[in-house]
Amino acid sequence: MRFKKNVLLVVAVIMIGFAVRFAAVYPGYNPYHPDEPTSFVTAIYMNLNNWKPDRFDYPAGMALIHALVYRNIFIPISLLHLFVTEPNSLWNFITLNPRVFEIYEKSIFGLRMVYAMYWSRYISAFIGSATIILLYVVGKKLFNTSVGLFAAFFLAINHRHVLGSLFGLPDIINAFAALLTLYASVLLLEKNKAKRYVFAGMAVALTFSLKYQPFAALPVLLVHIVWAIRKKNFFYIIGKNAWLAVAAALATFVIINPYYFPNIENAFFRNRQDVGRYQIGALGFRMYHYFYLFHWGVDRLPSVLVVIGTIFLFFKEKLKLFLILAFAGSFIVFMTYFSNGGIFSRNFITPMPYIMLLAAYGFYSLVKPILKSSQISVIIIALLLVLVNVQPIKNVILLDKSFRKDWNINDLANWFIEKLPANSNVRTYQLFFFMNFKGQDAIKNKNINVSEWDYSKGPNSLAEFSKERTDFAILLIQQFQSVTYWWRQFPRQTWLLKYGEVPYDYILESFYGLTLRELIPHTVAEFYKPWQGREFGYLVFKIPRPPISLDAMVSRFRFENAMTLWHPVDPFQLSPMTPQWTTTGKNDTGSMQVPPGGGDATTKVVSDPLAVTADKHYTASGWIKNVTSQPEQEDGFLRIDFYPDASAKTLSLMSMDVAISQRATASGQWDKVEVSAKAPQNARFMTVSFQRKNPAYPYTSYIDNVEVFESTPAPEALPELPEYRSPIKWRDAFYHSFL
Numbered sequence: 001m002r003f004k005k006n007v008l009l010v011v012a013v014i015m016i017g018f019a020v021r022f023a024a025v026y027p028g029y030n031p032y033h034p035d036e037p038t039s040f041v042t043a044i045y046m047n048l049n050n051w052k053p054d055r056f057d058y059p060a061g062m063a064l065i066h067a068l069v070y071r072n073i074f075i076p077i078s079l080l081h082l083f084v085t086e087p088n089s090l091w092n093f094i095t096l097n098p099r100v101f102e103i104y105e106k107s108i109f110g111l112r113m114v115y116a117m118y119w120s121r122y123i124s125a126f127i128g129s130a131t132i133i134l135l136y137v138v139g140k141k142l143f144n145t146s147v148g149l150f151a152a153f154f155l156a157i158n159h160r161h162v163l164g165s166l167f168g169l170p171d172i173i174n175a176f177a178a179l180l181t182l183y184a185s186v187l188l189l190e191k192n193k194a195k196r197y198v199f200a201g202m203a204v205a206l207t208f209s210l211k212y213q214p215f216a217a218l219p220v221l222l223v224h225i226v227w228a229i230r231k232k233n234f235f236y237i238i239g240k241n242a243w244l245a246v247a248a249a250l251a252t253f254v255i256i257n258p259y260y261f262p263n264i265e266n267a268f269f270r271n272r273q274d275v276g277r278y279q280i281g282a283l284g285f286r287m288y289h290y291f292y293l294f295h296w297g298v299d300r301l302p303s304v305l306v307v308i309g310t311i312f313l314f315f316k317e318k319l320k321l322f323l324i325l326a327f328a329g330s331f332i333v334f335m336t337y338f339s340n341g342g343i344f345s346r347n348f349i350t351p352m353p354y355i356m357l358l359a360a361y362g363f364y365s366l367v368k369p370i371l372k373s374s375q376i377s378v379i380i381i382a383l384l385l386v387l388v389n390v391q392p393i394k395n396v397i398l399l400d401k402s403f404r405k406d407w408n409i410n411d412l413a414n415w416f417i418e419k420l421p422a423n424s425n426v427r428t429y430q431l432f433f434f435m436n437f438k439g440q441d442a443i444k445n446k447n448i449n450v451s452e453w454d455y456s457k458g459p460n461s462l463a464e465f466s467k468e469r470t471d472f473a474i475l476l477i478q479q480f481q482s483v484t485y486w487w488r489q490f491p492r493q494t495w496l497l498k499y500g501e502v503p504y505d506y507i508l509e510s511f512y513g514l515t516l517r518e519l520i521p522h523t524v525a526e527f528y529k530p531w532q533g534r535e536f537g538y539l540v541f542k543i544p545r546p547p548i549s550l551d552a553m554v555s556r557f558r559f560e561n562a563m564t565l566w567h568p569v570d571p572f573q574l575s576p577m578t579p580q581w582t583t584t585g586k587n588d589t590g591s592m593q594v595p596p597g598g599g600d601a602t603t604k605v606v607s608d609p610l611a612v613t614a615d616k617h618y619t620a621s622g623w624i625k626n627v628t629s630q631p632e633q634e635d636g637f638l639r640i641d642f643y644p645d646a647s648a649k650t651l652s653l654m655s656m657d658v659a660i661s662q663r664a665t666a667s668g669q670w671d672k673v674e675v676s677a678k679a680p681q682n683a684r685f686m687t688v689s690f691q692r693k694n695p696a697y698p699y700t701s702y703i704d705n706v707e708v709f710e711s712t713p714a715p716e717a718l719p720e721l722p723e724y725r726s727p728i729k730w731r732d733a734f735y736h737s738f739l
Contacts (some may be wrong), residue, residue: 017132017156033534039168040116043067057270061209114498120168128165151360159395164349171349185219201248218326279340287493309362328354345737413439427453428474441669442643477537510601511693523726550709557706574600591704599695606699609646622706624664642683
């Protein structure tokens with residue numbers, strides 16, 4: 001009866017793992033990953049070119065496995081479909097026409113090889129699911145049935161592992177192969193038979209044939225040293241069994257990579273590129289990677305169990321702990337200290353089964369006192385497992401739901417067809433690259449003028465869009481990857497100790513966050529998915545028109561003397577601006593000067609608060625002159641913020657609403673800038689400030705003749721498309737990692 005219960009539990013866990021992976025890979029609306037051609041494009045090339053890969057930045061292992069599955073399963077099925085739908089094609093195959101795959105490429109592999117891309121995704125989902133089975137076997141072999149079962153469950157619903165199983169990338173199969181080396185090491189630890197050394201060597205070579213990573217050899221090497229110690233024979237280390245493992249490894253690598261050595265120069269060239277991309281050799285502790293693992297990669301409660309499991313193993317079974325850490329520990333230390341490989345979070349998929357094994361042992365150590373065969377104990381432990389994994393389970397469910405929904409770009413195309421007014425001026429990013437044919441036709445038929453919205457150049461703020469008469473600005477959310485990529489390289493690592501997520505408050509006070517905050521109240525449509533299953537997301541903003549007239553002046557800042565300067569505000573205590581008074585004025589003597597150097601992207605100089613009336617429109621206009629010996633991009637802008645009261649505490653917090661002006665040029669001439677916004681309900685005060693997008697630019701900025709006006713808001717343009725404040729969560733706009 002106990003055996004039957006164990007079998008049922010194991011089957012249930014495996015079925016959960018299979019279900020959450022295949023539910024998302026089919027019908028499959030996950031985004032295109034730029035590294036996926038390493039699987040499906042190379043696999044097709046190998047099938048048509050005598051198994052020769054078309055690239056050597058990765059070993060041939062993954063592509064070869066995919067190519068073999070293509071040839072034996074997917075291509076025959078695709079050919080049968082082709083022969084039925086296009087009977088004439090059969091003759092070309094019978095006559096062995098050498099161009100047959102070229103002629104029928106679209107029918108066999110899909111437009112732009114999309115069929116093959118999904119073939120590789122199915123393979124990844126299958127291998128990701130198979131890893132759960134292997135982890136159960138390893139956990140049972142290394143510890144006991146309970147640990148194996150717990151580890152399998154932790155991996156089955158781990159968001160990072162499930163997400164990796166949905167793309168044709170090498171990480172998921174690399175995780176399987178790496179776990180296979182642990183299984184081989186455990187077998188070798190039991191008995192030092194020659195055939196087990198051969199198997200261990202083959203497993204190590206398989207892992208190295210998927211990625212050029214040597215870590216899988218370390219558990220095997222550790223076990224080999226243990227046997228030398230057991231035998232009290234130093235020469236055992238260089239004995240027959242060691243050479244058998246080395247020979248098996250070399251033979252396996254050559255069989256999988258027969259074209260490697262004839263193309264070794266090309267491979268080394270690609271490897272040198274990866275050394276630079278991963279910053280290998282740039283030593284330094286990168287705390288963000290552990291921050292990612294704790295909050296999202298492993299998740300918080302499972303991370304705590306990893307620590308508990310490590311501690312229990314250290315005091316109870318050191319050898320087994322070192323066996324796990326020989327691979328997982330060395331891998332993670334390399335990715336987080338000896339390189340910056342952890343910046344690409346999918347690299348952590350590879351050691352994830354090992355990490356889950358530690359979490360499972362930690363959980364087992366805690367529930368061991370109630371671990372009985374009774375139904376009550378099983379129910380209690382099952383509830384505890386779910387409780388510990390509430391967030392991972394939620395993340396996986398949202399992932400599956402997201403990837404089962406149509407691509408956002410298709411919904412945007414339908415909006416173009418149904419809602420977008422003809423002859424509109426639209427700003428967006430690489431729209432034609434992503435847009436489907438229906439959407440492209442709608443753009444042409446409706447005579448839509450499309451211009452680029454790129455944060456590296458051109459207009460980005462509401463005032464800049466308004467000045468050029470843009471009607472709609474469509475934000476591709478992925479543009480904000482550059483913002484959080486910078487944060488992942490964050491030099492102020494101590495900040496990660498006080499944050500539980502991405503430092504949104506910091507980002508939202510810098511230029512990128514300000515542009516999003518000011519546009520959010522003008523949303524007319526949104527097409528995005530939560531971060532758990534993110535893909536290319538879009539927010540559509542209607543650009544409001546400025547007020548027809550500026551009715552009443554609220555305040556004027558002429559900076560006649562040093563007493564009239566605005567005061568510096570450095571919300572994160574990083575590096576404040578140092579405003580000075582100067583006699584260089586726009587018309588009269590006197591202006592506020594902000595010298596180059598110092599400052600931070602969130603630093604500003606701010607006026608005293610001004611009283612406002614809710615729902616009235618407020619405009620701040622002024623003059624900015626940038627003087628520099630090295631003209632760069634335009635920079636320096638005015639900003640207005642609204643607050644419910646004027647207390648020091650309120651003014652130190654994020655404002656209710658914000659708006660920014662266009663940026664001044666680097667011409668050395670006075671540029672007029674203007675920013676307008678409607679005071680939100682409950683707003684009672686506003687401030688005007690000066691800020692820069694990039695404080696590193698060597699600008700000396702002069703600010704003068706800033707005037708604030710109150711007016712009645714202009715009528716809403718295109719009322720048939722009403723504005724609303726998007727409820728998007730910052731975590732869905734500013735991603736914490738790469739896919």
